[in-house]
Amino acid sequence: MSATLLSSLPFEEFVSLMQSIDTILTDCDGVLWLENFVIDGSPETIDLLRKMGKKVYFVTNNSTKNRNEFLGKLEKMGFTASQDEALCTSYLTACYFQEIGFKGKAYVIGEKGLCEELQKVGITHPEIGPDVVNTGLVDLVGGFKKDPEIRAVVIGFDLHYNFVKMLKACSYLKDPNCIFIATNTDERFPMNTENVVPGTGCIVAAVEKCAGRNAVKIGKPNDFLREVLIKHHNVDPKRTLMIGDRGNTDILLGTRCGFKTLLVLTGVTSLEEVHEWQKSDDPEVRKWVPDYYLDRLKDLSGLLNKCICSTPDSTSK
């Protein structure tokens, strides 16, 4: 399988591709914006997709914001969206708990936005934020008494993650019946800095290593999102296009879920990497190869405009 430059498709094929799609899922950071800077032309391209009658969902692995805060970020960056179009892992994690019928108390390594979404579905938790270590190891370990009501551990991004939080999470996870959820497994947090900012995946790796168990993972590239889209949003995976900037999250999600996939080169993955993956002997790595790629999302605009002008019936599905 090899990736096709979308703008090199014969125009009729492009039209036909667009006609075969009802739903667009788009990653945000690296596609629509870079940290706090909108990528030129992205809002207009999303508008054009909607003008063609496509339903657009915004998907992010970020777990620190609740759904309304994520909408706020979208709006600040120039995108209008309704609540049901904003799919962040704080919300999706709450969906998962609903799905399995879990209410009650969870131990959360995470931030406020995640907790707020959990609370909406009836999940309470001990206080989050700093959990200061001010004794030696023996007192720290001896001083922690498990809350018998806690029957789940949830891990998201947490600036205040530390040794004692890891100890608590793993102590709860010693009970094999304790549910174990991770919002996502991103290695790094995308920020425009010389420094390297660890992502949720690092916290998850540590807790999994200690607990000797694997978490249920919610965010991209895990296919729980597909279940939510089918069940709550009536989405047909075969008529869905996933747009992203990362092979091993966005595109892999699309491949796993049976979506069509479009990689834009404004984020993490480079075209050189795609070419490497195409040649890989590992079938898992080949799942990172998109169906299509473009230098930037904006490059879709011209094609879409031409489509809208030449085929007036394509403006509605």
Add this chain to the structure above:
Amino acid sequence: MSATLLSSLPFEEFVSLMQSIDTILTDCDGVLWLENFVIDGSPETIDLLRKMGKKVYFVTNNSTKNRNEFLGKLEKMGFTASQDEALCTSYLTACYFQEIGFKGKAYVIGEKGLCEELQKVGITHPEIGPDVVNTGLVDLVGGFKKDPEIRAVVIGFDLHYNFVKMLKACSYLKDPNCIFIATNTDERFPMNTENVVPGTGCIVAAVEKCAGRNAVKIGKPNDFLREVLIKHHNVDPKRTLMIGDRGNTDILLGTRCGFKTLLVLTGVTSLEEVHEWQKSDDPEVRKWVPDYYLDRLKDLSGLLNKCICSTPDSTSK
């Protein structure tokens, strides 16, 4: 390969085995003691081994103590040892730096004992202990300026491990020339508690995930110890017996290094697990199977006493 109950060996075979060994490496926690309680008969057994002329080395993955503190722990538990017989990962890590000719500055996630051993071989480091997070993510990330003199990252057990330490370590490791060392990869810290105490391996897993690089690992089951024993202690691996309580650290170390191996069942690994490993299709797992096992180290005493009485020439090598 299958494990033999050492006490079931015909006596002449046992004598012959003991005659084929000059050096004993023994793990501590789970073999000699359990946390702060000596395992009955262990000091006497070690004394008998010495009486037979065996050189005994005490080996621990613990990185929190310096070599003298480790000697103090041995003494408190009833074992006399000289400094060169006490092999802890703080010391071994310092040996590694000497081996590669590195002096200078390192970023250390670890405790005092590790730092003291590093200082002895000319390695300095920023202050250890709590590294408090008292700003938001953006200020935290923006506020950290790398020290250009730091050209190595060392990870050991650290009660004050937290997000910002992970961020700093990974930011240094972004430079591919920055050396990356882990004292050990133990998942859990052995403590007699209902709670689960994360070990150095959890911290290492997180930093490796974020940095996208693997650390050089010093402690068991890595064979750096063999190099130290050969180079600094004139030990012949073929004439060495490794005694331990864990298949995937102590026994694996022995298998990798060409030592004979003896598992005692007073610690982590059970005989049932050994039987499972024997049947495994995975050649790596079969490396966890010891040559011999005993219920406890003390069971060696009777055999050794009989040996000493019946073969007076075996009291010296």
